[in-house]
Amino acid sequence: MAVPLDEAVGRLVHDGDTVALEGFTHLIPVAAGHEIIRQGLRDLTLVRMTPDIVYDQLVGAGCARKLVFSWGGNPGVGSLHRFRDAVTRSWPVPLEIEEHSHAGMANRYVAGASGLPFAVLRGYSGTGLIGNNPHVKTIVCPFTGQELAAVPALNPDVTVIHAQRADAAGNVQLWGITGIQKEAAMAAVRVLVTVEEVVDELEPVPGQVVLPARVVDAVSVAPGGAAPSYAHGYYERDNSAYKDWDAVGRDREAFGAWLAELTGSTGSEPPSTSDPVGKGA
């Protein structure tokens, strides 16, 4: 069932899609994100609780028109400069943002995975997240009269996750910090999973999440596909790569060079230059 990553992305991800590449510090689907950049996808609504450097890269490469998120940063390092440049200077293209709290996003995925149109939580009350976000409303408990927050279900067109292993039938196994991946996958219309390896038998592992093959549309083998994040049991987090990204992300030119290397293009120009102000952020 495993298909090459370029083929899987080509088949499952389309311009204009709502795409969630999920991973909570651990098992971030970086290889798949890079393939999305390489294929030059555009107008994506990118969704993720914790957009980090691979989202900075997708945004900098001009793949996204909107970002739905709850915490956007370079964990342990600081800010995402491509993200800042897009939000504050529309470079390389304008980026609309819709922001939530983690609890709100998590429950939006839960509702999506559960086939419900919305989720209820204690949250948002009194915060500025309400005024700026039409996707948060108030709901009244029909039993107690208490007011709570309601958020709409999140159902991405495609969810992409990275896992340790799959078997030949396409059952997927991940463990360690499993975050929101199960909900993000089950909320999606289509699911692409990159894995470290395909094995004959998924030997049970403590703390595992198994996604049955029938909720997975494609498995692609991408060893190291979560780096510079980590894959519990396979490799460690490359903290220096996160730190090093700061300098690259800060500078449009350095980013352009990085992008050219990733995409194999000859020049070092960014993909578009809709901002006449030039080098910014």
Place this chain on the structure above:
Amino acid sequence: MAVPLDEAVGRLVHDGDTVALEGFTHLIPVAAGHEIIRQGLRDLTLVRMTPDIVYDQLVGAGCARKLVFSWGGNPGVGSLHRFRDAVTRSWPVPLEIEEHSHAGMANRYVAGASGLPFAVLRGYSGTGLIGNNPHVKTIVCPFTGQELAAVPALNPDVTVIHAQRADAAGNVQLWGITGIQKEAAMAAVRVLVTVEEVVDELEPVPGQVVLPARVVDAVSVAPGGAAPSYAHGYYERDNSAYKDWDAVGRDREAFGAWLAELTGSTGSEPPSTSDPVGKGA
């Protein structure tokens, strides 16, 4: 931290409490149920998705004034005759019932564990469960206008579960079919866990649920405490005991004898005889 079961029940369970002894076929806290009978607790509101023979015994012994449930039967065998006798003939005492679907009960526990006053689900619509149950209402999605069912959170005064193991600190580990136990425990004000054994270290097991000690009020060692249900990795289900219960449960006198043996009382009389009709069901 482990305390004798009689002491734990005496400390945590009181007359009039709402008590959930949960277990979904697997790991049913039978020993704890029997201790509740032995201590002669009364006026309990018993809660469980799948009340089976230990609930038949509790009801027959006159411990309960109300049963909140979604499926009451002797799994694979048939009906619960003490339950029937209580519902249709108020023997030994009248039994009020409040019934739900499994999905409704499961989500009531989820809401309880989540600190929410209610849960939303697609369910109940068009069924007779609505007309007979004030605990099901309709709620409208504030984003789509869809009508869905709402059910109130379940927060038992006490939840009792059986698990394979605990450590000395009171962390509890269960695995196999883990059912609704995590939610039932986390929804409760007080939590009593009976275990097969206390071990030095909870070696991780695939598929495990670990309940941290801080949500557990007492651990009691009760080897075989889930029999005649089973404890994955410890002992098998005693199917013959379920079949044998049918004859005992059908007959008030046979039940009285069973009860006398359990409680060590000399006579074979049931605990009360509020039904002048005598032997029934």
Place this chain on the structure above:
Amino acid sequence: MSTLPWTSDEIMTVAAARSLSDGMSCFVGIGLPSTAANVASRTHAPGLWMIYESGTLGASPGHLPLSIGDGILAETADTVVSVPEVFNYWLQAGRIDVGFLGAAQVDRYANINTTVIGDYADPEVRLPGAGGAPEIAASCREVIVIMRHDRRAFVDKVDFVTSVGHGAGPGDRERLGLTGAGPVRVITDLGVLEPDPITRELTLVGVHPGVEVAHVREATGWDLRVAEDPRRTPEPTGAELSVLRSLTGAAHI
């Protein structure tokens, strides 16, 4: 029927097994549905993906479970999930192709009763209740009901609607917001009933070998409509019977 080399329960179970296709996901109730699903997975549908409400996904038990939570289900499953997860992420989300249910009563519009016989407040017989059935009937893409056929079970109107079939007729499921198609077939020890495409009324579309239509009408508590030319259920094959009997043991032979 005593001259036939199989029992009425056996033809019912085999007919039910045949209505499951290979590769389907099937939410399996305990008892007759579980037996039929396990026959299917051992004959024409090796890829049948069985879900039991205890949270065992993709179970392939080596013997018939007595309950929905037997150890053999957990041991053979692709994965075991919590009860909220099986109901919310799998059933409610509409991921299940077919829900396979038993019933104490079914009515003209395939509504299902597993709660009480008689009045709810003062029942003649108190049955186990709803369990997972209401949401299985609501949310699976299709529902198949398997139950023995007699006038106490096949009634004009169920004493209690535990699980909605086709309500009071056309449009009712849509009006109630039920996402699945509802019962598409009721398989009994006498024959096969399906809802009329227009009226949604259960109609006899098939009879088992050796069963007369008149007999089925006799065993039904309403004036049963009969398709123009009811199919005759093909006899159980030797392979089907041998698999079934290996599962049920001597008790069902």
Place this chain on the structure above:
Amino acid sequence: MSTLPWTSDEIMTVAAARSLSDGMSCFVGIGLPSTAANVASRTHAPGLWMIYESGTLGASPGHLPLSIGDGILAETADTVVSVPEVFNYWLQAGRIDVGFLGAAQVDRYANINTTVIGDYADPEVRLPGAGGAPEIAASCREVIVIMRHDRRAFVDKVDFVTSVGHGAGPGDRERLGLTGAGPVRVITDLGVLEPDPITRELTLVGVHPGVEVAHVREATGWDLRVAEDPRRTPEPTGAELSVLRSLTGAAHI
């Protein structure tokens, strides 16, 4: 302060660590809160139960994690749960004694901003955003904030209310339905602020060794109220400093 044998960050971290009691459950943000919590668990509070929002419950990392989801947290936790579970079953259910947060801005009523500096629609600085903070601030029994003290950070009114402290004053948390007590203490590199019991306005109740009250008022973007006799923070002990430095390495020494 150059004459003191510790840095202002060190006294801040030690003071924050001291405000955690043994046996508490603590929802730990990354950065300064995580450092302080790990100092506490290695000194006076070995039974501190640390929860990181990645779902690691009861983590006891052998070194400081760089992110809330480092492998060391999962490896040392009592158990690892999903993200929905940590937010719903643990945080929202009110099971956490203290939420330990950092901030980019805090205001007179201890409201917290980690979203933008400037106007939301056209920000001067775009910050990472909310993360788990709004619900940590809402639902933990108490909240402790740790951040460096200057006029850009301590503002009369935050540019954006990411997480509610005491709103606009007395009664606001109750009116908003927030279940926890909210911020009970803000610990900075200069001193300690606590909300006035009546007005809920942040008041200087303590200063670190070598810090003048005037200096703190100077570094605060509103007319800071000062308690009658502000406590002097006891100096870091050798044990505290040595634990802290073993965690942070040379960079913070």
